[in-house]
Amino acid sequence: MQYEIKTPRTRNGKATFKLIVDTAIDLFYKKGYFNTTISDITGTAGIAAGTFYLYFPNKLALYKYVLTDFQHDIRKRISEKVATVNGRFEKEKEGIKTFINYVIENPHSYNIIWESLYIDKQLFINYYDGFAKRYERGLKQSIADDEMYDVDTELVSYILMGVTNFIGLKILLDLG
Amino acid sequence: MQYEIKTPRTRNGKATFKLIVDTAIDLFYKKGYFNTTISDITGTAGIAAGTFYLYFPNKLALYKYVLTDFQHDIRKRISEKVATVNGRFEKEKEGIKTFINYVIENPHSYNIIWESLYIDKQLFINYYDGFAKRYERGLKQSIADDEMYDVDTELVSYILMGVTNFIGLKILLDLG
DNA sequence: CAAATATATGAGGACTCATTCATAATATGA
DNA sequence: TCATATTATGAATGAGTCCTCATATATTTG
Numbered sequence: 425m426q427y428e429i430k431t432p433r434t435r436n437g438k439a440t441f442k443l444i445v446d447t448a449i450d451l452f453y454k455k456g457y458f459n460t461t462i463s464d465i466t467g468t469a470g471i472a473a474g475t476f477y478l479y480f481p482n483k484l485a486l487y488k489y490v491l492t493d494f495q496h497d498i499r500k501r502i503s504e505k506v507a508t509v510n511g512r513f514e515k516e517k518e519g520i521k522t523f524i525n526y527v528i529e530n531p532h533s534y535n536i537i538w539e540s541l542y543i544d545k546q547l548f549i550n551y552y553d554g555f556a557k558r559y560e561r562g563l564k565q566s567i568a569d570d571e572m573y574d575v576d577t578e579l580v581s582y583i584l585m586g587v588t589n590f591i592g593l594k595i596l597l598d599l600g
Numbered sequence: 601m602q603y604e605i606k607t608p609r610t611r612n613g614k615a616t617f618k619l620i621v622d623t624a625i626d627l628f629y630k631k632g633y634f635n636t637t638i639s640d641i642t643g644t645a646g647i648a649a650g651t652f653y654l655y656f657p658n659k660l661a662l663y664k665y666v667l668t669d670f671q672h673d674i675r676k677r678i679s680e681k682v683a684t685v686n687g688r689f690e691k692e693k694e695g696i697k698t699f700i701n702y703v704i705e706n707p708h709s710y711n712i713i714w715e716s717l718y719i720d721k722q723l724f725i726n727y728y729d730g731f732a733k734r735y736e737r738g739l740k741q742s743i744a745d746d747e748m749y750d751v752d753t754e755l756v757s758y759i760l761m762g763v764t765n766f767i768g769l770k771i772l773l774d775l776g
Numbered sequence: 777c778a779a780a781t782a783t784a785t786g787a788g789g790a791c792t793c794a795t796t797c798a799t800a801a802t803a804t805g806a
Numbered sequence: 807t808c809a810t811a812t813t814a815t816g817a818a819t820g821a822g823t824c825c826t827c828a829t830a831t832a833t834t835t836g
Contacts, residue, residue: 433782434833440783456718458634461823472785477825539718542632549773586766587759594758597725610803613813637793648815653795 429489430479441479443469448486453532457487457539488547491540494533495551498526499558512566520588527592534596556581605665606655617655619645624662629708633663633715664723667716670709671727674702675734688742696764703768710772732757 432441447469451460462483466473480486505522506515527534541548559581566572608617623645627636638659642649656662681698682691703710717724735757742748 436832437783458718462825463823473824474786474826475784478783482824542634542715542718545773552773582766582770583763586762586764586769588762589766590758590762593762597721597728609812612802616813638795639793649794650796650816651814654813658794 428481429485432479440471440475443471444476444479444486445490449490449532449536452487452490452539453535457483457536457543484543487536487543491536491547491551494530494537497530498523498533498537499555501526503558506562512563512569512571515562515566516584520584520591523588524592524595527595528599531596531599534592552585556585559585604657605661608655613654616647616651619647620652620655620662621666625666625708625712628663628666628715629711633659633712633719660719663712663719667712667723667727670706670713673706674699674709674713675731677702679734682738688739688745688747691738691742692760696760696767699764700768700771703771704775707772707775710768728761732761735761 432438444465448460448465451464451468462476463473466476502519502522506519509515509518537551540551560577563577563580567574608614620641624641627640627644638652639649642652678695678698682695685691685694713727716727732754736753739753739756743750
């Protein structure tokens, strides 16, 4: 199977592409990936069925595109924010705050990222492993800098991710 | 839509019913709910398509049946185990241990419970809210008994659930 | 302006899947 | 033993969806 995405060349094309992506994000959030059909997307977007295939070979390719976008976005936001403060404790606080704020601002993203566990498990693993590794690196640095006890960094990174994620989830559910 | 499940009357019927449920649990785990068709279930179980409808009106009803079963099972296990030890700290340790062990023994359950978020959000909310409420009750009791600081019990219950869940998830992913 | 390229359409073919139903086998109980 | 209830079958039906393709319009470029 090929997952090649064809990027638009003209102003109109770019607008249609964006329309497809934005519509999909909204529908994936509201109805879930599996309950969203390509006809749903094209119908809601008000374009012809064939137009979809001008840019995406299938629904999964579109999903991966959306997911990757969110992942980059969220990681970038966190690392930027965390870099602005000093000390492990402050960094943790800032990281959690940024994540939670991101979830509140983009409830779509959180839902879509988690759903990857049921769409393509490897996508999910890659995402959280990457996240955990970055976390661990930060913790190790802080230990080296004598800013915190010499803990099991893998365990602690998963604990912190767990806490943050679950609170994010709680907020998300309360919102909806 | 009706979700009535017809329970079998005879020995043979009971065996077929169980076969359907067990096959479904396995397939839901391996392929996910949405990628599992009723033909998959009947085919794998080695029964005719029509036989499925003798007991379940559709796939969702079967899923709910499975989910409810796991929920009761896991809650029962935890509350039984936690009751055997004294002191908040010991109770927490026991609760987390029991949950993690349950996940290791029944990786199916964890996956199926989480997937409910994408099948019927309300099922998921009911489950975790119920879980959190029981947790809070325990924490409040421990505070009253002067076994722990006077913390925000809702927050702490979500934090502990987050930690436990994420570690469970990590184990699950490492297993697979 | 003419040729080439990019974008857009939507009906139709191919396919999958859920569900029904006429029929049959098996078990139960009086 | 025979009538009734239960369980089982699987071909047939029909709804829904993906994706293609012949056709058309719009835009760009030389």
